[in-house]
Amino acid sequence: MALDKMDENDWKYHGEGNKSLVVSHVQHSRVLRLLKYPSEDAENTQRTTEQAFQHILNIVEYNRNVMKPLLGEKYVHSGEVVKLPLDFVRQLSLKVQQERPELRCDKVMDTFSGCGLCLPNLTHLSPCHFGDHRPPLCVEIKVVTLLILICGIMLRNPRCNVLGGLTLLTPPKCGFLPFSRHVTKECKRKVCRFCMHQHFKLANGKWNRLSRYCPLDLFSGSKQRMFVAIKHLLEEPQNNLKIFKGGELIYSCKDDAKQQPDLNELVQHLWPYFHHSNGLYNGHQSSKAVFNEFIQVICGALLGSGDSSRSGEPRKVQLAESRSVCEASPLHRELLRSGNHGLPKDSVLAKILQVQMLDNLDIEGVYPLYKRVEQYLEEFPKERNRLQVDGPYDEGFLEKVKTCPSEDDGSIEYAVGKVLQYRVAMTAKDCSIMITFAPCGEDEKLQANLEIQPPKPRFTYSVSILDLDPKPYDSIPHQYKLDSKIVNYYLRSTTSAQDLPTSNHYKDRQDCTLLFHPV
Ligand SMILES: O=P(O)(O)O[C@@H]1[C@@H](OP(=O)(O)O)[C@H](OP(=O)(O)O)[C@H](O)[C@H](OP(=O)(O)O)[C@H]1OP(=O)(O)O
Ligand SMILES: Nc1ncnc2c1ncn2[C@@H]1O[C@H](COP(=O)(O)OP(=O)(O)OP(=O)(O)O)[C@@H](O)[C@H]1O
Incomplete structure (x- = not known):
């Protein structure tokens, strides 16, 4: 999966929760987990790339250094932080919008930082x-x-x-x-x-x-x-x-x-x-x-x-x-x-x-x-x-x-x-x-x-x-x-x-x- 050649057509909507939206690759057994923000804050809280990167890095480190030792190696997949082209993330956000459940649409996908978390599907x-x-x-x-x-x-x-x-x-x-x-x-x-x-x-x-x-x-x-x-x-x-x-x-x-x-x-x-x-x-x-x-x-x-x-x-x-x-x-x-x-x-x-x-x-x-x-x-x-x-x-x-x-x-x-x-x-x-x-x-x-x-x-x-x-x-x-x-x-x-x-x-x-x- 070449991160510099990302194509939104290779990914499809997979699911979401309160804090993140997940897309899955149509060929490889991988998912991308992308952050979400409240839509009303989207304009103001555009985090800097550095903040979003740090937030996702925190998730990876917390999984790897805290949850994995406590819950067991075999159950926890910490994933890796990836930098994604902004154009890809914007196109992806448009593509998945119609699949999103209404009750989750009070938040928007992060299309500003270009950071995501890559995990096994x-x-x-x-x-x-x-x-x-x-x-x-x-x-x-x-x-x-x-x-x-x-x-x-x-x-x-x-x-x-x-x-x-x-x-x-x-x-x-x-x-x-x-x-x-x-x-x-x-x-x-x-x-x-x-x-x-x-x-x-x-x-x-x-x-x-x-x-x-x-x-x-x-x-x-x-x-x-x-x-x-x-x-x-x-x-x-x-x-x-x-x-x-x-x-x-x-x-x-x-x-x-x-x-x-x-x-x-x-x-x-x-x-x-x-x-x-x-x-x-x-x-x-x-x-x-x-x-x-x-x-x-x-x-x-x-x-x-x-x-x-x-x-x-x-x-x-x-x-x-x-x-x-x-x-x-x-x-x-x-x-x-x-x-x-x-x-x-x-x-x-x-x-x-x-x-x-x-x-x-x-x-x-x-x-x-x-x-x-x-x-x-x-x-x-x-x-x-x-x-x-x-x-x-x-x-x-x-x-x-x-x-x-x-x-x-x-x-x-x-x-x-x-x-x-x-x-x-x-x-x-x-x-x-x-x-x-x-x-x-x-x-x-x-x-x-x-x-x-x-x-x-x-x-x-x-x-x-x-x-x-x-x-x-x-x-x-x-x-x-x-x-x-x-x-x-x-x-x-x-x-x-x-x-x-x-x-x-x-x-x-x-x-x-x-x-x-x-x-
Ligand atoms: O507070 P709760 O018990 O309602 O749990 C929240 C969950 O609601 P639920 O009770 O499962 O419907 C809530 O789930 P939903 O968004 O309702 O699906 C989140 O998991 C939330 O976690 P976070 O703030 O996104 O990290 C959960 O918040 P935390 O309390 O775990 O931070
Ligand atoms: N590694 C994965 N492989 C397959 N599906 C996944 C994976 N990670 C997440 N998902 C799917 O995406 C959904 C949303 O992910 P997740 O629960 O991490 O979102 P969240 O916003 O952090 O949740 P919450 O509402 O608890 O804050 C999950 O319910 C699950 O169905």
Whole structure:
């Protein structure tokens, strides 16, 4: 890919979030991630090339020096900063504009700096994973985001020499209840932030329906709870679930959020991968069987060790029951209490949860420490760089995160350490998991059978974590206010905190007791 000969026709719109827009190359398995700015600021905040370059470099360094060591080499792709011709970026911006969802058009793509981030296209599988002709599936879950690529599906676009797949992208969101003594509202110890936030988002018109997904179910390690969590993501994906097939988005929240995405359409896409599960595809029972197996493959990838070639580390990471059960989860209380199995230590969910738990004071405990840092910096502004409150993201930053004293000794070092830990945890609470998978070919199945005793894998997969950008130091006051708004709104909107759990209990209880087969 020659950066001096960039042609916008070689790239197509792939997706976007709040901060960046992503385009994928039509031939090579690469994406470009470009920054976005609020359209009203576009004229004024035209950053200098140097600022934009530094911003992207910060993202790369934070991924490489902080998130990779914490989350694991195999899950994190730090990418590289690239300088792009301005003409190319302008043409590209015009080209992708019509594909952008309306709800994201409050921001414009950066066409001024000519800087971007080049990454592997994680909705593709490397050719060595391919066993047959079907393109890979990829699932992205926002963490909470999780991206699952089902391998074994090979996409051969006439213009394209890359392999596609099924990809699932999901952001998982925060997987535990706060345990800090600084928490002032009792409901925060019972109901998770995601579930409380749903009510606030509904009131603000961000979404039209409540999601029944609860991240604590996803992080429970119980296959039954995880199964139901993923089922709820499929029912109401919001911005938490995307599915790709051969690198193309096939399932996500509709641009018109009032419309629900079509599960029947999804099952038609999935059926070629799972049709053996119940003979011919002919209606409700078969589609249920297809979804069951699809979800089981996702659970397998989430609990595995990151790629299908190794089985998961048997040691478990387990939370106390009081931190792992959300009273607003629609699951029945008995299932919630008995379904806290812990996560295999090497699994992507365990890695993310451990980093999320660096936030052990909660925003209510961190905010006063942020103010201590602010006061100190007012007196000693030159200390900002030494304390690394907003970078540089080098080994020294990671050291400060890892070696922060456990007790408050009144020092500035303690305050900074806790603020940095909180920021790193915030990244892990807002990242996405991408799982890309494809069916194994016959040879691979045979080999797998010889090497590993049952269960024999039917899919080969790869798991990655994306959107691991540093969260700005100065967003802490915003987080503090938002937390209080979410909690106060939740308390007001539910007649009493006690009513919620019983009123929401999961109704289709038999759906939680589906049989699980090894995948
Ligand atoms: O604040 P939250 O919990 O609403 O999370 C924001 C996300 O909203 P969500 O709750 O997932 O709908 C939000 O996602 P959307 O833009 O709503 O898809 C962003 O991920 C935002 O991160 P950033 O400011 O772009 O770095 C996220 O902000 P951070 O709080 O992680 O900075
Ligand atoms: N390396 C990649 N390979 C394939 N797809 C990707 C890759 N990176 C990002 N994407 C896609 O682009 C979308 C937007 O990217 P990303 O989540 O990084 O944007 P963002 O603006 O930083 O998100 P947020 O809203 O959390 O701030 C993702 O949801 C994912 O579908």
